[in-house]
Amino acid sequence: MRISWFRIIFASPFTNNYMSKLLIVGTVAFDAIETPFGKTDKILGGAATYIGLSAAHFNNVDSAIVSVVGDDFPQEYLDLLSSKNIDISGIEIVKGGKTFFWSGLYHNDLNSRDTLDTQLNVLADFNPVVPQNFKDAEVIMLGNLHPNIQISVLDQLTAQPKLVVLDTMNFWMDCALEELKQVLKRIDVLTVNDEEARQLSGEYSLVKAAEIIHTMGPEYVVIKKGEHGALLFNDNQVFFAPALPLKEVFDPTGAGDTFAGGFSGYMAQQGNVSFNNMKNAIIHGSNLASFCVEKFGTQRMEQLEKEEVNTRLQQFKMLTQFDIELTQ
Amino acid sequence: MRISWFRIIFASPFTNNYMSKLLIVGTVAFDAIETPFGKTDKILGGAATYIGLSAAHFNNVDSAIVSVVGDDFPQEYLDLLSSKNIDISGIEIVKGGKTFFWSGLYHNDLNSRDTLDTQLNVLADFNPVVPQNFKDAEVIMLGNLHPNIQISVLDQLTAQPKLVVLDTMNFWMDCALEELKQVLKRIDVLTVNDEEARQLSGEYSLVKAAEIIHTMGPEYVVIKKGEHGALLFNDNQVFFAPALPLKEVFDPTGAGDTFAGGFSGYMAQQGNVSFNNMKNAIIHGSNLASFCVEKFGTQRMEQLEKEEVNTRLQQFKMLTQFDIELTQ
Numbered sequence: 283m284r285i286s287w288f289r290i291i292f293a294s295p296f297t298n299n300y301m302s303k304l305l306i307v308g309t310v311a312f313d314a315i316e317t318p319f320g321k322t323d324k325i326l327g328g329a330a331t332y333i334g335l336s337a338a339h340f341n342n343v344d345s346a347i348v349s350v351v352g353d354d355f356p357q358e359y360l361d362l363l364s365s366k367n368i369d370i371s372g373i374e375i376v377k378g379g380k381t382f383f384w385s386g387l388y389h390n391d392l393n394s395r396d397t398l399d400t401q402l403n404v405l406a407d408f409n410p411v412v413p414q415n416f417k418d419a420e421v422i423m424l425g426n427l428h429p430n431i432q433i434s435v436l437d438q439l440t441a442q443p444k445l446v447v448l449d450t451m452n453f454w455m456d457c458a459l460e461e462l463k464q465v466l467k468r469i470d471v472l473t474v475n476d477e478e479a480r481q482l483s484g485e486y487s488l489v490k491a492a493e494i495i496h497t498m499g500p501e502y503v504v505i506k507k508g509e510h511g512a513l514l515f516n517d518n519q520v521f522f523a524p525a526l527p528l529k530e531v532f533d534p535t536g537a538g539d540t541f542a543g544g545f546s547g548y549m550a551q552q553g554n555v556s557f558n559n560m561k562n563a564i565i566h567g568s569n570l571a572s573f574c575v576e577k578f579g580t581q582r583m584e585q586l587e588k589e590e591v592n593t594r595l596q597q598f599k600m601l602t603q604f605d606i607e608l609t610q
Numbered sequence: 611m612r613i614s615w616f617r618i619i620f621a622s623p624f625t626n627n628y629m630s631k632l633l634i635v636g637t638v639a640f641d642a643i644e645t646p647f648g649k650t651d652k653i654l655g656g657a658a659t660y661i662g663l664s665a666a667h668f669n670n671v672d673s674a675i676v677s678v679v680g681d682d683f684p685q686e687y688l689d690l691l692s693s694k695n696i697d698i699s700g701i702e703i704v705k706g707g708k709t710f711f712w713s714g715l716y717h718n719d720l721n722s723r724d725t726l727d728t729q730l731n732v733l734a735d736f737n738p739v740v741p742q743n744f745k746d747a748e749v750i751m752l753g754n755l756h757p758n759i760q761i762s763v764l765d766q767l768t769a770q771p772k773l774v775v776l777d778t779m780n781f782w783m784d785c786a787l788e789e790l791k792q793v794l795k796r797i798d799v800l801t802v803n804d805e806e807a808r809q810l811s812g813e814y815s816l817v818k819a820a821e822i823i824h825t826m827g828p829e830y831v832v833i834k835k836g837e838h839g840a841l842l843f844n845d846n847q848v849f850f851a852p853a854l855p856l857k858e859v860f861d862p863t864g865a866g867d868t869f870a871g872g873f874s875g876y877m878a879q880q881g882n883v884s885f886n887n888m889k890n891a892i893i894h895g896s897n898l899a900s901f902c903v904e905k906f907g908t909q910r911m912e913q914l915e916k917e918e919v920n921t922r923l924q925q926f927k928m929l930t931q932f933d934i935e936l937t938q
Contacts, residue, residue: 391814486719489857510838513855522929524850527841529817561932595934601850602930604889606923 303344304550305416306333307435308425308449308539309405310349310359310373313579314385317392317533325579326359327384329425329449332536335583336543336570337423338366339591340551346416348372348435350408352379362584372413379404392531393508412438420553423546424448424469425539429461436468445555447471447546448500449538452478463498470555472500473542479505488513489520502560504545506538514564516557523564524601526572526594533578537571540583544570569595631672632878633744634661635763636753636777636867637733638677638687638701641907642713645720645861653907654687655712657753657777660864663911664871664898665751666694667919668879674744676700676763678736680707690912700741707732720859721836740766748881751874752776752797753867757789764796773883775799775874776828777866780806791826798883800828801870807833816841817848830888832873834866842892844885851892852929854900854922861906865899868911872898897923 313327330347337345346369353375363370380403388395410431418441424432426449436446446469454462455478466472472495480486483494492503492515503515509531511524544567552559572594576582641655658675665673674697681703691698713727738759746769752760754777764774774797782790783806794800800823808814811822820831820843831843837859839852872895880887900922904910 487857487859489855507838510835511852520855520929521932522852522855524839524852527817527848527850529815531815558933562934565932565934599934601848602932604849604893604930605886606890606893606927 300553301342301344302421302550302553303346303416303419304337304421304423304546305346305348305412305419305435306330306337306368306423306425306543306546307348307410307432308333308423308427309382310347310351310355310363311382311384312355313535314383314399315388315533315535315578316386316398317388317578318390319532320578322578324383326362327535327579328382329427329536329539329542331359331363331580332539332574332583333423333425333543333546334363334368335366335580336540336567336574337547337550338368339544339570339586339588340547343547343550345369345547345550346372346413346419348410348412348416350374350376350379350382350404350410352376352381352404354379355381369413369416372411372416374408374411376404386535388534392534395534410435410438417441420444421546421550422446423542424465425542426451426454429454429458429465432465433461433468436465444553445470445546445549447473447542447549449473449542450478451475452481455481466495466499469500471502471504471545471560473504473506473538473545475506475508475538479503489515504564506541508534508537512541512564512568514560516560519557521557521561521564523561523568523598525568526597526601528572528575531575534575535579536583537574540574541567541571543567565595565598569598628881629670629672630749630878630881631674631744631747632665632749632751632874633674633676633740633747633763634658634665634696634751634753634871634874635676635738635760636661636751636755637710638675638679638683638691639710639712639733640683641863642711642727643716643861643863643906644714644726645716645906646718647860648906650906652711654690655863655907656710657755657864657867657870659691659908660867660902660911661751661753661871661874662691662696663694663908664868664895664902665875665878666696667872667898667914667916668875671875671878673697673875673878674700674741674747676738676740676744678702678704678707678710678732678738680704680709680732682707683709697741697744700739700744702736702739704732714863716862720862723862738763738766745769748772749874749878750774751870752793753870754779754782757782757786757793760793761789761796764793772881773798773874773877775801775870775877777801777870778806779803780809783809794823794827797828799830799832799873799888801832801834801866801873803834803836803866807831817843832892834869836862836865840869840892840896842888844888847885849885849889849892851889851896851926853896854925854929856900856903859903862903863907864911865902868902869895869899871895893923893926897926
């Protein structure tokens, strides 16, 4: 990483101006989406794409994506990621290979969906290679992938990261539970949805589920409840961030990954791990996810401006902040 | 109402010590409940019972219940309500009549239930009579009942209340929608759950549902989402209170009414209607409801101490309050 003299001169403990590295691992893919509001052809998708576009909203963070695509993947999509200052040297392009493709149909309530098609393609033989200058990244965001790929990335690191965040899903609990348990021992934060937390722990109560998951490794457990918000558990502390109530939800694809990108991007920016920072990270993640669902695919996130982000953060404050006298 | 000299002497605008009247209308009944954790015989139940026990936690509020029971209703239950300083002169006791009875079975997730038995009994011919000294009550809490009964209570008032809160359910939307629409024109706050808000408005998005319901009369709409918290809508303002994440939920019966009791009790105590007060009222309602579900029926609410209530309010603060720099 080249640090310009400009940055060094203006870096100070007061302005929090040092650069931090965020390593993102996950799919870069094609999606075809159908919701009650319309349908798309093959468009840009993938967990790492959404994470990257979301994390790009935090100053002083150098991000890199580790992933794989086929040579059918348009250069303009790669250029888009580069234009957001995301290092794409870790995205392998397989000659003659086809990019991972997912197709899904959302039901009327947008809370459930059917997978219509999954074509692993180049993902089937993916061996992640971490770029040399990101082997000492401060924050590692392991997007939803086979646990063995997530482990392989951790094995390539040359320095102990400040924070390792892992996202996973029920699919890996069904078919790679032992491997998942291995990687859980090596991470700090697990993000899963409520049903996945219940499946992994065998407990219905999310409080109890988080307690069980703590014993599997992660010190912090984030349970995502979609339109019902997200919970952060750490020992006996709990924090909750609602989802912003929206008039229209257009396409929920990528909302969880956008949340993870906001969470890990903010933590990388802050540079130190505390429950207080993690509370704010949950809010930033929820805030960015609230934009993601407003248009199809990555469309909204590609155009999102800082001013809009700040305005909506203010709405989050108004939505949740109160002042009660306890002595009444 | 007799105001003691002690109270008059110590009343001042600084200590918010004036007495306010809260009129509660709703069922006082027998419930028989079965949850995955056990089952009860006929125990004390009814919307007005839960509302009253919850509102009893607010100082400087004189509450009265308007309801009807049969002479099979135990004196000890009436004594319990009196012991909480609830005026029960408006609870009619029908000689030879049988008290309203409801029996329900909760499923494993406690989010859904089957009604096993409903015996209207004396409720079938209930004509509510508002006690003379509560016809000028500041706050009216109309618990879930036939809309015509709710209208009859409003017709008996001799002074314009500061706030009229109405709770209802899908049953009345199915079989008494026109009457419900009539009473909606005369209230300030409607509390319904998410599915009921959707049914009443014909809109899936809760933001849009609240907009439609505003046009039906209520200036404030509270949408209860059970374990997922509650939303308060007023014009373009929205506030959200989560439910406290609990290790064990034992019996959800009465949680919505306990919420309504905390909400209306707090508003009566404060004496003036503002969005800010209503935000706090939502928090108090959620806080009290979090106790209600910890034991069968009214058991937990009968014993609940102020100290416990305040401790948990502090937990609500920690659960939701954050401090984000918007300029980052």
